[in-house]
Each structure stands twice: as structure tokens, then as C-alpha cells.
Amino acid sequence: MKTIDFFVNGTEVSVTCSPSKTLLDVLREDAGLTGSKECCGKGECGSCTVSMNGLPVCSCLVLAGQVHGENVITVEGIGTPENMDPVQQAFMDEGATQCGYCTPGLIVSARSYLNSIGHLPGLDEIKQALGGNLCRCTGYTKILKAVQTAAQSQLTFRDL
Amino acid sequence: MYASEIDMLSPRSLLECLYLLENEKASFRLLAGGTDAVVRMKEGKWQHDYWLNLKNIDELKFITIEKDEIHIGPLTTHSEIISSPLLQDHADVLVQACREVGAAQMQNMGTIGGNIGTASPAGDTIPALFALGAIIELTSITGKRQVSAEDFFVGPGKTVAFPNEIITKISFKVRGKHDIGLFQKLGPRKAQSISIVNVAISLSMKEGTKECLGGRIAFGSVGPTVLRAKKCEAMLTLGELSPDMISNISSVAWKEVMPISDIRASASYRRDMASALLERGLYRLIKRWADNERKPF
């Protein structure tokens, strides 16, 4: 057992657990944040995606002992039901969610990607950025549309 | 013991890490990006006492140039390689290979040292390191040694590194403006997939011509380790790299590879695809070279 201190969604948390517990399990079981989902558990599907120091990573492959002092953002930190992020709003508006299992990971990937660019991304760029997030329901069309919409609204907002 | 109960040590310096590795009473596994190591832990394949978490060892993270040599620290992530202007200019083949390593999440987590240490025959950066003629530095508490990329791998998951050694540097010669490189991969899908076949090519061209002065070709995923295609390489300098010449060279590729059939593809498919990838790769590379030659440098 080790005590690990790190930041989740801007708040400092301290958990005591095995250093080999995955960050995903720490978030879900110790921090009570069940937004991030486990699916494949081996880095292939992206449903567990969180942002670590601004970069999307698969939390199912990050071990607790490696996150000491790091800054983690989960889907819960991106927006709340009352105050949604443009990406979340666009997913709602475009109907980009069916079962919803992939959605938290996709929101984190999309948010990190939009934060990292300053232009309106083309479809291929978005596909590239979201290539690590699988969805077995939607067929992706609406997801891509939603990210485009979010990018558009973000740029318009910036221009104001 | 459950896999998830393995303890972890997080050394702050290389020296501390090397010192820990000298302890013969305990078993260790190195942990960098975790994209491969953690999967193996979950599969129960590894039953070691301690993880040695390398993430806090800042002296293993660097991309530098000294005289005519480029040095990369093993803890450099694929994303860092992709976004390095230095490597974009001087190691295009490596940058392209890193772009093909899984999707964004994997590129952000995975490290070049991890890719080398894991020694998967399908590891994407390895053919690129063969093509660049890279040298891998191994360090233990008693000293350092240099091993060429080609001599480093002995089989799937096996390298010449001893348990008390860690990879501390990857180096290769700076490439000039007449050196061109390319990495091509065939996988079951575009993102986050393991290679069925991949090829890295690096050529030194004669200015103003389509003649090649020498080059290296390395195939991944078609043998127990990455393989250099020496017969194909020997043909590179036989004459101008015309489409006919390229197809002749590529038709020899099947002799160079020794693939197996597995869940990803059959051996004969891999053999055919090795030729096809090489042909396409050489063709694209020569086209790019010719297009650039027309513009004044």
C-alpha cells in the first residue's frame, strides 16, 4: 500500500492503495468518479480515456504509482449537467450518443484535441484525433458531426 | 499474489535505478509508458516483485544533436518524437513510424525505449531504427556498452540486454538533404493497430538523378525479429530507380522475410504484402525525391 497524492479535476486527492492499481480503478473506486469506463482494459478502445497533464491517455494502463503529483482531468471535470462544455452540448444536440459507454472517453479525447489546435479541423483531422476511441453503436457519423459543431462554436465564441 | 499487488519503486535518478537493479534477491520489471507492460501484468504473464517506475528519471528524456549525431533519451514519448522539429528534419523515417504507433493515447504514453525493450517483432519504431543505423546504449552500474540496433534483438521479446542493464540512449548519424526515408505499415485498421507487415526505407540519393548511392530496408512483423532485406538493398544501387527497377527489387522481398501465420494474417499473405509495401514505398519515395529535385533547394 502506498499513499498517492495527485490532482483530479483541479482538486487535490490522496488515496491509499496498491501502486499497481490502475488509475481507472482508483478514479472509479477511490475517487468516486465513475464517468470513465473500462471496456477492453488493454489500450485498444479508449473508453477509459482521461487527460493527464493535458494529453489524453488510457487510464486502464496507467498505474497509480505513476500518477503522484500529476494533473488528471476526467469527463466529470470537463463540464457538469448544468454547465456543459461545448463538446458535451454538441453530443446532445447532434444525438452522438446511443448506449453512452464510449462517450466519456470520446468527450475527453475531443476536448483535449480541440484544446491543442487553433483552427477549424477537417473531417480527416478529427478522425485521426479520435482514432483511439471505438464506438460500437453510432457508426461515428454523428460523433464526427458533433465534434465539428463543437469546434465551430468554440471558434465563434473565441472571435466574439 | 494478485498482479495488481506488485509493489513499485520510483527511483529519482539513473544511478539510483541502476543500484536497485543490482539487487539479486528481488525480481524487477521496468515500467515506462505501460502500454505493453501493464497489459502483460493484467494477463498474469509477469510475476515480479517490483515495478521500477522510470517516469521520474528526467535524465532519460531528451532529444539533442551533437556534431553529426542525434541522441534520443529512451523515455521520450512517441508524441514528443512526432512533434520534434529536429527529428522531422533529420529522421523522417522515425517520425513516420511513431505516427503509426497506435492512436493518440498510445503515442502520448508509449516511449521509444519501451518499444525497443519490449522487442516485439511488430514494434513500429524498430524497423525505422534499423534503417537509420541506430546505436543503442546500455548502462549498468559497472559501465556502458553500445549495441547496434541490428544486433540488439535476438527473438520475440528477447534482447541482448542483461537484467541489470537499462537502455540509456538511442543515437544515429544526422542525415543530409540527399537522404530520404519512409515508413509504411499495413494493419487491420488504421488507428491503434498492430502491424501485419511494416517496412522502413532509407536511401541516399545522387543529386539531380534517380540513382541511389546506398540504402537500408528493414521489415517488421515478418520474422522473429525485425529483418534487414540485404538482397533488396544490394539491388538499390544497380541503376536508376525506375518503376521497372523498383518492381524488380520488390519482387525479391519475399525471399528476405520469414513470416508465421497467426491471428492477424497468414504467412503467404504477409509475404505478398511485404513485396507490395516495399514497391509502394520505394515508388512514393522516389516520386517525392523527384518532385523536390525540380524545385531548387
Ligand code: FES
Ligand atoms: S478500457 Fe482502456 S482502452 Fe479500453
Ligand code: FES
Ligand atoms: S454509444 Fe454505444 S459504444 Fe458508443
